[in-house]
Amino acid sequence: MWRRAGPIRLRLAEIAGRRVRRPLGPPAPTETFSASAPASSSLHHSLGTFRDSIGAPPSRSLSTGGGGRECWSCGAKGAFLSCGSCRSVQPVDPAVDYFRIFGLDRGYNIKDNSLEGKYKDWQKKLHPDLVHSKSEKERAFAAEQSARVIDAYRTLSKPLPRALYMLELEGVHVDEEKTINDPGLLMEMMDIREAVSEACDSQTLEKIQSQMKRKLETWSKSFEEAFNKGDFNRAVEATQRMRYYERAMEETVKKL
Numbered sequence: 001m002w003r004r005a006g007p008i009r010l011r012l013a014e015i016a017g018r019r020v021r022r023p024l025g026p027p028a029p030t031e032t033f034s035a036s037a038p039a040s041s042s043l044h045h046s047l048g049t050f051r052d053s054i055g056a057p058p059s060r061s062l063s064t065g066g067g068g069r070e071c072w073s074c075g076a077k078g079a080f081l082s083c084g085s086c087r088s089v090q091p092v093d094p095a096v097d098y099f100r101i102f103g104l105d106r107g108y109n110i111k112d113n114s115l116e117g118k119y120k121d122w123q124k125k126l127h128p129d130l131v132h133s134k135s136e137k138e139r140a141f142a143a144e145q146s147a148r149v150i151d152a153y154r155t156l157s158k159p160l161p162r163a164l165y166m167l168e169l170e171g172v173h174v175d176e177e178k179t180i181n182d183p184g185l186l187m188e189m190m191d192i193r194e195a196v197s198e199a200c201d202s203q204t205l206e207k208i209q210s211q212m213k214r215k216l217e218t219w220s221k222s223f224e225e226a227f228n229k230g231d232f233n234r235a236v237e238a239t240q241r242m243r244y245y246e247r248a249m250e251e252t253v254k255k256l
């Protein structure tokens with residue numbers, strides 16, 4: 001058994017280290033509304049996307065209050081994304097974090113259905129067809145805001161990118177290439193990979209997927225507990241473990 005440890009570790013490092021790049025341009029709407037869709041459609045935009053999508057600078061205060069800025073067009077207070085009074089599209093305000101875009105307090109636990117309605121709402125307001133008659137300046141604001149809303153949705157709708165985003169907001173750096181030196185985990189991942197490569201029907205692969213999903217849920221809970229206690233070391237480790245299961249999920253998706 002142990003003679004196999006070398007190559008396994010190498011393979012796992014490859015799995016853990018591989019990054020997913022974001023496709024160019026915004027996704028088609030069907031790709032974006034994937035919160036309730038099967039895992040396969042939402043797996044392509046994990047960490048590479050997340051890295052590209054961090055909008056707010058780190059170390060902001062936890063307060064999600066504050067009323068936004070003054071509308072550039074009518075001067076109304078509390079305008080963000082689009083003005084409540086005159087409906088002018090506002091420039092991106094980096095102080096508005098992803099949670100606030102969705103009207104949520106900053107917190108890891110997000111109910112499944114709390115993002116999609118607001119997401120569609122914003123995309124309607126910012127859609128190029130609806131702002132085509134506006135000034136060039138405002139159309140540019142709309143394009144930027146729309147891209148940011150998409151990033152926010154992708155980041156918050158999945159457990160791992162959401163966890164990483166929360167750490168980023170706290171100014172905690174996560175080394176995405178770091179592998180975990182835990183023989184138990186390595187053996188487990190080896191078994192999973194073997195099971196995936198031997199699986200020859202979709203039922204078996206789906207079964208593996210739901211196992212991975214449960215693992216992700218377990219480590220999500222660990223993340224949340226550690227994060228809420230301010231134990232960022234444990235929180236970071238939980239995200240690193242989650243990444244292994246995400247990668248394993250991707251392997252099954254490739255085969256399906």
Ligand SMILES: [Zn+2]
Binds near residue numbers: 071073074075076079
């Ligand atoms: Zn206004």
